[in-house]
Amino acid sequence: xxxxxxxxxxxxxxxxxxxxxxxxxxxxxxxxxxxxxxxxxxxxxxxxxxxxxxxxxxxxxxxxxxxxxxxxxxxxxxxxxxxxxxx
Numbered sequence: 001x002x003x004x005x006x007x008x009x010x011x012x013x014x015x016x017x018x019x020x021x022x023x024x025x026x027x028x029x030x031x032x033x034x035x036x037x038x039x040x041x042x043x044x045x046x047x048x049x050x051x052x053x054x055x056x057x058x059x060x061x062x063x064x065x066x067x068x069x070x071x072x073x074x075x076x077x078x079x080x081x082x083x084x085x086x087x
Contacts, residue, residue, distance in 0.1 A: 016066055017039065017069035
C-alpha cells in the first residue's frame, strides 16, 4: 500500500514542483508529473537509507517528495535543456 501511496502523492507533487519552479521545461506536464513520481520514490529511498522511515511500508511525506521532485526537475532541466538541434 505504501508504494501505491507514493505514486499518488508523486503525481500531485509533480504538479506542485512545476508551480514552485516556474520556467520553460523541455517536457510537458506529463514529464513533470513523472518526475514527481520519481521524486517521491527518490525521497522514499533516501529517507529509508538515512533511517527516517523505520517501517518498510511507510511512504515519504509531501514535503520530502516535493524536494525530491524539485531536485530531479532541476537535473532534468540541466541535462535535457542543453540539447540543441543542428540545422
